[in-house]
Amino acid sequence: MSRRRDPDRRSPQSSVLTSPSTRTGIAFILLVGLSCGLIALHGEASLTGIGTAIGVGLVAGSGLLWYLYWILG
Numbered sequence: 001m002s003r004r005r006d007p008d009r010r011s012p013q014s015s016v017l018t019s020p021s022t023r024t025g026i027a028f029i030l031l032v033g034l035s036c037g038l039i040a041l042h043g044e045a046s047l048t049g050i051g052t053a054i055g056v057g058l059v060a061g062s063g064l065l066w067y068l069y070w071i072l073g
Helices: 020-042 047-072
Strands: none
Touching: 020 047
């Protein structure tokens, strides 16, 4: 009795979010965003200011990552 693979069954593929380069990019963006928040916290900003700094940092991190992909690709 041979065990054949069902032709309709798909092989397990990694999704876009589980690829190592994507995870590294997400970590980079989070690092930039959270570091901006910590700088605002150290500067004794209000909670709104800290949240704004994190948001701006996430946008800046995304821009920096896009630029990095652009110059390397």
